[in-house]
Amino acid sequence: MSLYEEWIPYGDRLRYSGFAARPANVTSSLPAVIVLQEIWGVDRHIQDVTRRIAQAGYAAFAPDLFAHAGSRPEELDFDRVDAAKSFLNTIPQSSWRNPEERGAALALLPGDDGRKIGETLERLFNLGGSYDAFVEQIVAAAAFLRDTYAPSRGQGVASVGFCLGGGLSAALAAKDDQLRGAVIFYGSLPPTIPVEPIRAKLLGFYGEQDKRITEAVPEFAQKLAAAGKSFEYHVYPEAPHAFFNDSRPAYHVRSARDAFVRTLSFLQSVLE
Incomplete structure (x- = not known):
């Protein structure tokens, strides 16, 4: 159709x-x-x-x-969110909302990737105030x-x-x-x-x-x-x-x- x-x-x-x-x-x-x-x-x-x-x-x-x-926050840009989802696929789901375990995995990413993905995940996992x-x-x-x-x-x-x-x-x-x-x-x-x-x-x-x-x-x-x-x-x-x-x-x-x-x-x- x-x-x-x-x-x-x-x-x-x-x-x-x-x-x-x-x-x-x-x-x-x-x-x-x-x-x-x-x-x-x-x-x-x-x-x-x-x-x-x-x-x-x-x-x-x-x-x-x-x-x-008409605009999104930088950390919630489509590409940033896609990168965050791809990262989460590489770690156990039990680590997704565990700041220490998640942070350890983010630290292994090259360049500035860990910081950017970390910012995006922090925003995504704390949406309660926007309910x-x-x-x-x-x-x-x-x-x-x-x-x-x-x-x-x-x-x-x-x-x-x-x-x-x-x-x-x-x-x-x-x-x-x-x-x-x-x-x-x-x-x-x-x-x-x-x-x-x-x-x-x-x-x-x-x-x-x-x-x-x-x-x-x-x-x-x-x-x-x-x-x-x-x-x-x-x-x-x-x-x-x-x-x-x-x-x-x-x-x-x-x-x-x-x-x-x-x-x-x-x-x-x-x-x-």
């Missing part, structure tokens, strides 16, 4: 931006799907997922949570797609998020009572998310090996059920964290394939 792709500004004073993709030969307004990034940003993988969802017949949009007024700003940005994205963006104006909006974006997908459901559905791929669920305001249906996908995140899901499901909310979730045997990311060593093809089929079926049901 031929797609039309563009980076577009949105929000108050056009201070935000995102990557948009939609079927090129469709002139009618389309339902919209917000694709919410992992901590790596709107990288090649997230752009590819956005295209896949667009190919299913949606106006897909990935807000760049790291960009403001409220991220939520504000994605709420603005939903309103933009529903009310302003011509290819989706007047249509329903749903969200699909991964890791950082998975938690944000749930947070968006709690903030936007017009959201039709929210898909959560292995996202940490902040305990402060209120369940009562949620009107959207929720769908979650988790890896059995991703214990820190997956073991918290039943409690969240019980809270939603007690409040009369809709939440279906699946835990994939042998799957690790980030099992859907086919650009990472964690990719688990059987789980990813099943989750994508279920995601498309869910989107069809909530956006029809």
